[in-house]
Amino acid sequence: MHSSASDGEMSPSELVRFAAQECGVQVLALTDHDTVGGIDEAAREAQRIGVKFISGIEMSSSWESVSIHVVGLGVDPHCTLFLDAMKRLCRLRDERAREIGDKLAALGIPDMYEQALRFAGSEGNIIGRPHFAQALFEGGYVPTVQLAFDRYLGRGKPAYVISEWGTVPESVHLIEKAGGIAVLAHPGRYFRLNESSLEDLVRTFVEAGGRGIEVVSGSQPSAFEERCVTWARKYNLLASTGSDFHGLHAHRPRPGEQGRLPEHLPTVLEVL
Numbered sequence: 438m439h440s441s442a443s444d445g446e447m448s449p450s451e452l453v454r455f456a457a458q459e460c461g462v463q464v465l466a467l468t469d470h471d472t473v474g475g476i477d478e479a480a481r482e483a484q485r486i487g488v489k490f491i492s493g494i495e496m497s498s499s500w501e502s503v504s505i506h507v508v509g510l511g512v513d514p515h516c517t518l519f520l521d522a523m524k525r526l527c528r529l530r531d532e533r534a535r536e537i538g539d540k541l542a543a544l545g546i547p548d549m550y551e552q553a554l555r556f557a558g559s560e561g562n563i564i565g566r567p568h569f570a571q572a573l574f575e576g577g578y579v580p581t582v583q584l585a586f587d588r589y590l591g592r593g594k595p596a597y598v599i600s601e602w603g604t605v606p607e608s609v610h611l612i613e614k615a616g617g618i619a620v621l622a623h624p625g626r627y628f629r630l631n632e633s634s635l636e637d638l639v640r641t642f643v644e645a646g647g648r649g650i651e652v653v654s655g656s657q658p659s660a661f662e663e664r665c666v667t668w669a670r671k672y673n674l675l676a677s678t679g680s681d682f683h684g685l686h687a688h689r690p691r692p693g694e695q696g697r698l699p700e701h702l703p704t705v706l707e708v709l
Contacts, residue, residue, distance in 0.1 A: 446684025
């Protein structure tokens, strides 16, 4: 799940309460984009209300010019080496955000970087394209948030900026150094990769030391799950599940409603 520490709608503590009290979730992980800034707050709230909490992150990576996400579960959010790498990713995200703002200004839409910062919330929070989408919507430039991506922010659109993230193996190694388990996030979402390229990605991930795969995800088609099961068996990967919940206004399942894992697969949770 994602909190306001990156591009989610709720604060870490609000998100934990919502997942546990409104959705009945008993085990949850906070996996904000490229930051562990919300982990301590979420962990305290989970302990207060009595649910099991797993510290996590969703790291931005690059592979074959495609943006790939690697989830880390069970990471130590205070690992110095890990925190130093997150600072670098935060700088890259801010540089990308400023360039997006410049591109929108050139299109006659000024001050979007400042407006996106406002939606990102408190200082130190990660700024991402969803914040620009919200700013464009609130500013009346698009009738829906999704149209902000379709017209301006999506790949190939006039305000899209390619990011030079680290490689998938680099993300896997950082997660390992922080004591976590690296999980290939929502492989069914990488629409630009054909089936052969997707398997190459899985193989690269495994060779780097990746140990898990999201078999069930709120941001990939359920029809893709069987392919993930095949990869889990073939490469001895642990199965993982996640709602990829960002908030009530996003088109993702509520926490815990993304579907259950097949019972015959070993899971990341069992190892954690």
